[in-house]
Amino acid sequence: MPSLRPEPQCAQLRILSTPGFGRKIVAPLLSGFHTQYPEIALELLLSDHPARLATDPIDVSFSEDRVGGSSIVARRLMPMQRIVCASPAYARAHGLPQHVAELARHRCINFRIASDSIQAWEFKVDGLVQRHQRFARHTFNDAGLIVQAVLDGLGIAQLPAYQVCGLLAERRLVPCLSQYAPNDGGHYLCYLDRQPLPAHIGVFVDYMTARMHALDL
Structure with a gap:
């Protein structure tokens, strides 16, 4: 009976992202990273709860807010755009709002x-940010369910x-x-400020930064 060979030692990289961003943006990029760096084992975790990088066993996290603290590096990857659609x-049935007040x-x-x-709806009116809490007939805690509800014609949402972006290009949704x-928002890649930065974290940060800067959203 042939002896089993031990698995080669791999650097472990634990990644945290919000569910929507992780499914739509992060996960599709991981196969290319794995092809380029097969010696790095990846674990992608999805959660709406922010990472506590100083205490949680997380190497890098994707955030929709700049994470504070002198020990955290927050690298801006792309603008955070919100679209009412x-x-x-x-x-056709109800028209579309032409001003925030018409919501x-x-x-x-x-x-x-x-x-x-x-989550508040955010707008910029006359150069000032406004946050509105809208009454809603439908509320979900999953962005995918909100997208489906909008597609089904149940109402409008800010997403x-x-x-x-793909649904807008296909004209399955219309913006307003x-x-x-x-x-002024953004998506950030966050990690602990360490010197030297572990090589497997450094190559992941550089790879994701380059790929996300190239995305056309």
């Missing part, structure tokens, strides 16, 4: 975030561009209130 059927007359769909609160879209 609806299905063509909803637009009160529409069927809004809300996102319940990990803190159990409702990250990476979630809906684009002139009030906030433009």
Whole structure:
């Protein structure tokens, strides 16, 4: 009976991302990284709860907010764009809001975030950021379910561009209130500030930064 060969030693890289961004953006890029760096074993975890990099067994995390603290490096990867959109059927039946104030007359769909609160809708009006809490007939804690509800014509929602850019290009969804879209958010890749930075973390950071800068969203 042939003896079993031990598995080669691999560097382990644990990655944390929000579910929507992880499924749509991070996961599709991992196969290319693995092809280039087969000696690095990857583990992708999806959670809406932010990573505590100083205490959690996480090497890198993707965040929609700049993580504070002098011990954390937060590298901005791409703008965080939010788009209010609806299905063509909803637009024909109910029209689309032309101003933020008109949202009160529409069927809004809300996102319940990990803190159990409702995510505010964000706009930039006359150069100032406004946050609105909309009454909603439908609320979900999963972005994919919100996208499906919008496609089904149940209402309108404000969603990250990476979630809906393909559907907008296919005209399965239509945007509105684009002139009030906030433009000062971002997606960040975060990791502990260490010298020297472990090689497997460094190559992952460089790979993801280059690939995400090249994305056309």
